[in-house]
Amino acid sequence: MCDAAKAGDWQGVEDGFRELTDPALHQKAISLVGRLLDRAVVEEAASADPTSALAGTLLAWRLVDDGWEIRTGAWGQHVSQEQWQGFHEHLHRAEQILIQVTARHPGYTSAWTERLHTARGLSLGQTEARRRYGKIVPHFFPAQQAMVQQLCPKWGGSFEAMHAFAVECTKASAPGSVNGAVVALAHVEHLLLVIRDESSRAGVAYMKRAQVQQELHWAAEHSVLNPAFEPAPDWVGAHSAFAMAFSMADNFSAAAKHYDALVTGGNLADQRPWEYLGEDYVDEFVSLRELAFKKGSRP
Template identity: 45%
Template sequence: MSSTYRTTGTVKGPPRLDPYDLHPEMAELRTLVTARDWPGVQAFFDARSQTDQTYAASLVSEMPGAETFLADAAARHPAAPLPRTLLAYRQVVIGWGIRSAARAQHVSRDQFRQFHDWLRRAEQQLIDVCAEQPGFPLAWYVRLITARGLELGQSEARRRYDRLAAVAPHHFAGQSQLLQQLCPKWGGSWELAHGFARECAAAAPNGSNCAVLVADAHIEHWLDLPSPEDQAYMRGVPVRDDLRFAAEVSVWHPDHRPDTRWTAAHNTFAMAFSVGGHLRDAARHFAVLGDRADPSSWKYLGDDARAVFAKHRKAALAAR
């Protein structure tokens, strides 16, 4: 059975960014956290796939004030790995918010101090979870984020990824975190980053989202280049062909099954093709997305993700 997508709204409608609007099945989770219903939250996660659990955890981590509820749940259920892991994830997001997404030279000493304090709190909890429940993938995933933030180095990040991959092969979110670590800005190299992305794409089952890493690596490389080298890079035939291959073996493959990652995956390809001027390629992804925009894919092109998405969607669809 080939993958299918249902477009809610028109391909010319106002872009939608709200994750609970794009994935309405996640609205229940927000209600449960707001109501401080831990048994309900645990049941919600237990009923989801690994991919959807990771996405759900990211939503909880972004909920202001959730840390008090999660700390209480962790205290009430000391043997359960989920509340401690979600609490750690929330602490990581708080810390990263203080640090900001700026390059290190633009982050103050006090920002770094607070950032590291929050990450160390998270890390201590995650160490305990991983020691008690080494087969719990979500904890290893979050530890990839703390490894990068605490600057523990390439070897330690790779060790944590290997532990994750041992229990959850082709864990796309975990691979995305290691890809960041392998970029030059975090002590890696473009050879390592592109090599890892291609390795993950080649090893993954057909239709997996893992090949999206190929596009992510090219986007990161593009961001690191000065103008006009950046534009020439994305317009190059090798990058275009890499993107086409990655799209064909992932979101366009007959075995692809839409999940909570599908909108982000298509947005990533749409953005990469658009930046490279490959508008007909981008149009295929926009046609499937309709009005579903993912801010993480468009933030590099302007502060107003809706306007940027709409602008590039219009240009791509006009080129069909």
């Protein structure tokens, strides 16, 4: 399917997606293929068949991604009016496409997940975001990731709501599932805001709090460190979230377990949340991994 996307072979892309029955794999493929396909190919496919859920969702994904390229990941006060305008134009168009997709295909999980992203970017509010989340299959990790963002104070939520949601997702999930990683992601989001509003030292102090560390250990042991754990489509992102969260607290012995899982699983890592570390996030990831293995010892 990736080869078909690179070659601009829409039929090959469609054939590949027909074989994906797992919603999590489907969502992974949407983001992967969305990056590889030339936008003109997706535009043409969506125009040729306006009723295609796949073409519409891929085009919407690409519009959102291109919109974020315009906006950049800078804090809101550092985004120009021109950037905001370009961002909103892309998201408004994506939203209109997704409204049509979900109206025709109400059970299309990937489209509803993208509608969480447009809801956040267009500031449609917490109530609307929760309504959309309710349309998605239970325990869907990509949607939970999106909701952690939505419930964060920087998008109109609160720390209390964000952490409560993450804990609720973990408690409701099966032992050995990846869902516990939303707890780590919530604490990383909290860390970033403390750094922004106070200092890096204050951020590290927050991550070192006993309650934070206890919650991270609990979530990790319920999910990716549980004996029932088996690699699922989002397992790399889940271990990455815990590795970063523990690293930010200088808890290298705990972080080393997650780095080791990523190495033994194929020397892997997910872009998120490492991209929060800046343009050189790959080098930062490698340095933190080496530090964890050195100070915390590799299992």
